[in-house]
Amino acid sequence: MILMRTVTTVFCIFVAVPLVWLVYAAFIPAEAIVRADLSTFGFSLENFLALPDSGLWQAMGVSFAATGTAVLGQVLFGLGAAYAIRNGLKIQAIILALLALPGELLLVPLYRQLGGLGLLDTLGALILPFMASPLVIFLLVQALRRLPWEAVEAARLDGAREHVIALRVIAPMLRPELLATSVLAFASHWNLVLYPRVMTGEALWTVQAFLVELLRSRPFEWGLLGAAALVASLPIIVLFVVFEKRIVQVFESGFG
């Protein structure tokens, strides 16, 4: 037990230090870094004020447009596919096979294919291939299997059409799961690094491409780097903090 406590303590410190340092760096005044004097505590917002000139907003805009649309597609199409599977459509094997396939493995053939469709260097390249996700479908199918089915039968007797049932009857019952999978889907698309780097150029840089370039071109401006990293993480942090309870619930219900 002592061993495990020690391991836990050491690991917690190991996890916390980069986080604390990142936040601290974002708020240190620039001259403290120039003097290489970190002992005097300083607090300043100048790093954040310097962000608009760096091009971060443009990249945030691209990321929001691409990730937002992709998440909407993944959840909507995912709900449809999961509902179809729950109603007896036999495509689970395909979903599982796709699940086992790491997405960025297909960089080369997708590059050729998107080029053929004239989609390279467009928002479409960042969105269309991500309009459906096997992971979202997989999670929603699990969730659907736990739902009582009487409401669906009743709606059918009332003559409701299937897409109406999926949207009006199922979706409200699945709200927690839909929210949780949306957050996961958002984080995983927002965090794509190599894919956007390959498929789009500077005009359509996502937040990730922007941060990589910032680190490469201005490696000594710690404050600016820290501030940019924090702002770029804000959407995920906000989503998670707002929906924390539901996400943890959905996570744990799958493994309890």
Next chain:
Amino acid sequence: MKARHQAALLALPALVVFGLFSVVPLFSVVRYATWRWSGTSEPVPVGLANLSRLLGDTALWQSLGITALFALITVPLFLFLSVAIAWAIEGVRFERFIKALLFAPGLITVSGSAIAWYLLYNPDFGLLVELTGFALPWNSQPAAAMAYIVMFTLWQQTGYGVLVASAALRGIPREVKEAARIDGAGEREVRRHIVLPLLMPVLVFLSVIGTVFALQAYTAVYLLTRGGPFGSTRVIGYYLYETAFERFELGYGAMITLFVMVLTLTVAILQAMAFARRTRAAVGA
């Protein structure tokens, strides 16, 4: 019956997306693998030249070895840390806080995390070397670079592992442990012979997840070391990216894609078989 057909139609949009952007590329990559193609030039068919190059490509085999080494270090550590920490914090006052802390790196966007690590561990001017004089020479020494990628991956992913392990621990009924204690089992025996076997399915699940994380380390490699120094952290996914999009050999890149696909499939099947066997063993025991 009619309802069922109507419902099946709702899967159509997702299936179209998968068909167009997963299945078609999966098959066309076979054709691209027979090309010499820079991405911008006209492709030149070269038959099986890429395949014979693949078989003799020492850099490829080296990067496979690096991937395996990376997974062999990372996955057991990931399992150990997940279970040990979940164990240590069970019922402790700060349990919720510790879980939130360990999960927090997942909330920092990946490139942002790379920035945090760069500011901390840069051997020339990072905070660590400024404060302690100790530096992790990941830009010059292969072993240090490997340690750096392993540490970063564990830093990012262990929070999730702890969450899963801790949910599983809570799922073990108190009565089972009590019964063993009444029968005279010491704490160590309870842990070894009661709790650990009951955790088996979760350990298998975590090792599968851990392997997936490990195979995705190319993002961390791209962000932190770019495969260096001397190719010592060039995991297979990064080698694929580098070949295709930094050396612009997309035809050969397609051949590597094909190779990695076959490899991934084999590993997945082996793991699924091991999974089935272990669950059967656990149920039988």
